[in-house]
Amino acid sequence: MTRQRGDVVLETRGLCMHFGGVRAVDQVDFTLFDRELRCLIGPNGAGKSTFFKCLTGQLTPSAGEVMIRGQAMTGAEPFEVASLGVGIKTQVPNVFDGLTAEENIWISARRWHDERRTRAVTADTIERLRLGDIRRMQLGRLAHGQRQWVELGMVVAAEPWLVLLDEPAAGMTHDETFRTAELIEEINKTSALIVVEHDMQFIRMISRTVTLFHEGRILMEDTMDAISADKRAREVYLGHRA
Amino acid sequence: MNSGMLRQMRPTFFYALLGLVFMFVAPQVLQLFTIINLTTAIALAVLALSLALIWGYGGILCFGQVAFFGLGAYVYTISAINFGGSTWAIVMAVLVTSAFAAALGYFIFFGRVSDVYLGVITLTVTLIFFSLIRRTSGPEYKIGNALLGGFNGVSSPPINLPWNTSQFLFPEHVFYVAMAALIICYVFAGWLVNTKFGRVCVAIRENELRAELLGYDSRLYKLGIFTIGAGIAAIGGVLFCNGVGRITPDVFNLYNAALTIIWVIVGGRGTLIGPIGATFALFYLTSALGGQSVLNNNLVLGAILIVFVLLVPKGVAPTVIDWVNARRKTAPVRVRRRRGARAEGTE
Numbered sequence A: 001m002t003r004q005r006g007d008v009v010l011e012t013r014g015l016c017m018h019f020g021g022v023r024a025v026d027q028v029d030f031t032l033f034d035r036e037l038r039c040l041i042g043p044n045g046a047g048k049s050t051f052f053k054c055l056t057g058q059l060t061p062s063a064g065e066v067m068i069r070g071q072a073m074t075g076a077e078p079f080e081v082a083s084l085g086v087g088i089k090t091q092v093p094n095v096f097d098g099l100t101a102e103e104n105i106w107i108s109a110r111r112w113h114d115e116r117r118t119r120a121v122t123a124d125t126i127e128r129l130r131l132g133d134i135r136r137m138q139l140g141r142l143a144h145g146q147r148q149w150v151e152l153g154m155v156v157a158a159e160p161w162l163v164l165l166d167e168p169a170a171g172m173t174h175d176e177t178f179r180t181a182e183l184i185e186e187i188n189k190t191s192a193l194i195v196v197e198h199d200m201q202f203i204r205m206i207s208r209t210v211t212l213f214h215e216g217r218i219l220m221e222d223t224m225d226a227i228s229a230d231k232r233a234r235e236v237y238l239g240h241r242a
Numbered sequence B: 001m002n003s004g005m006l007r008q009m010r011p012t013f014f015y016a017l018l019g020l021v022f023m024f025v026a027p028q029v030l031q032l033f034t035i036i037n038l039t040t041a042i043a044l045a046v047l048a049l050s051l052a053l054i055w056g057y058g059g060i061l062c063f064g065q066v067a068f069f070g071l072g073a074y075v076y077t078i079s080a081i082n083f084g085g086s087t088w089a090i091v092m093a094v095l096v097t098s099a100f101a102a103a104l105g106y107f108i109f110f111g112r113v114s115d116v117y118l119g120v121i122t123l124t125v126t127l128i129f130f131s132l133i134r135r136t137s138g139p140e141y142k143i144g145n146a147l148l149g150g151f152n153g154v155s156s157p158p159i160n161l162p163w164n165t166s167q168f169l170f171p172e173h174v175f176y177v178a179m180a181a182l183i184i185c186y187v188f189a190g191w192l193v194n195t196k197f198g199r200v201c202v203a204i205r206e207n208e209l210r211a212e213l214l215g216y217d218s219r220l221y222k223l224g225i226f227t228i229g230a231g232i233a234a235i236g237g238v239l240f241c242n243g244v245g246r247i248t249p250d251v252f253n254l255y256n257a258a259l260t261i262i263w264v265i266v267g268g269r270g271t272l273i274g275p276i277g278a279t280f281a282l283f284y285l286t287s288a289l290g291g292q293s294v295l296n297n298n299l300v301l302g303a304i305l306i307v308f309v310l311l312v313p314k315g316v317a318p319t320v321i322d323w324v325n326a327r328r329k330t331a332p333v334r335v336r337r338r339r340g341a342r343a344e345g346t347e
């Protein structure tokens, strides 16, 4: 299937996720185009991660649909979503603590390539993300920022065409955050991305279109500048941040 | 098999070689009684190996590994009596046990049963076997020509030469068969954990969600390693009933179920040789204790378990490996590079 810029790669319709009485995600209609880079922002508890988990199969939505490249993926297992070629980073770091950085990345690449190509892709990813020094270190022994980088490395090594990142820069130093932004720009050359972030500076570095979540709903969808200028947006979120 | 895998498997080959030497030297220097005893220990070591594989590498804490061991022994015995020969009986034992494990595992893994319940379910299955077979003492409980014999069990026909039912093996020969089977199972398991399949299993053990988010169906991998582990346990069961000469429902009791776990805890999860070594050590410890009456056997085992859980929680083999790796770090850089201390070798 040939893809052109402008195809819809991900779409939700009337997506709801309710926990008892809590409407974590409520009637969300969302569209992402190919090669698009979309940021999700919103106050704590706005439902960004829950929305994310519905997209990636970690949660089965209470109602509504998730379509990825035209395929109905509502209620699919996480491995089925990933097997479409979707790279996923969760908010809580999810890595293989007992394995080395190299082995972590190897496992990701091996899903898609044979033994020989996997070795090449692994070496390549390690160089690209500058993980050479920690290559043979167990992930459990690494600092938080380094673990985040290895997780990004796992995402990159799978060469996904759609990338979903939940707070990729959380807990990173200023320098690391800057490099993450660079990496995201680079990934965006070949894939579409959704990035959840709190760090406004970071979002300004990478953003094109921003979706603002509030109480489980999409409050606004516009450029960062337009959102910054909006009164409602300032009230619910930006006022105490940017 | 590429050069990377051969390098990874170097320790496996080393221990396999040690095993081979032992296999040929032991009968020359040890008494027959000791050799027969050893055969039983080897059978138990195969059982320990199977749990080391599925728990240590697959992260599946199966409390009823002994169920597959016992099932293998029963299927072997009943088939051998009916077939009048052991060759197909061994094949049956492995196939039936694996199929049973695959069916049980299907419900457990595809039903996404949590780890705790997995332990409960497998233990329950073991205890069900225990009480069911204990109640089969009447003459009406027959499978073909084989009487199940209730709590007295069934006496197991000895292994014969392949497809030659008139040539039975003597106990000293069964020792060779057992030792060869242990070595083959060990090398096989050592190879398996270094394949893509084995590495993905380890990744799933480390973080199941992450593995799924990379596109691996964790249910399939867990089912796979669980089924293979059951097949290996069945081989242990076949050796066991050959070593002892009969199989009784006691194989399914709680004591044996717990003992299997203890071997792996003491030997160390994440290694294969550790649990094998621990099985031999504890087997001889309990035999030695059996000869005296000052200390209760179970008490000693319980004490060993507590000591290990508290003081050597990783088990013997991983602790030794950590210690060696720590010393290696202080060795010259050239050596370190070449060896490249990996976090997850075979041993």
Ligand SMILES: Nc1ncnc2c1ncn2[C@@H]1O[C@H](COP(=O)(O)OP(=O)(O)OP(=O)(O)O)[C@@H](O)[C@H]1O
Pocket: A019, A022, A023, A024, A042, A043, A044, A045, A046, A047, A048, A049, A050, A051, A091
């Ligand atoms: N498993 C759950 N059970 C019950 N309530 C939940 C569950 N997961 C999330 N929630 C609730 O849903 C709401 C949305 O949470 P979510 O984690 O999606 O927010 P978020 O926008 O990602 O916030 P943050 O910026 O803090 O990461 C919150 O009120 C949260 O308490």
Ligand SMILES: [Mg+2]
Pocket: A048, A049, A050, A091
């Ligand atoms: Mg969140």
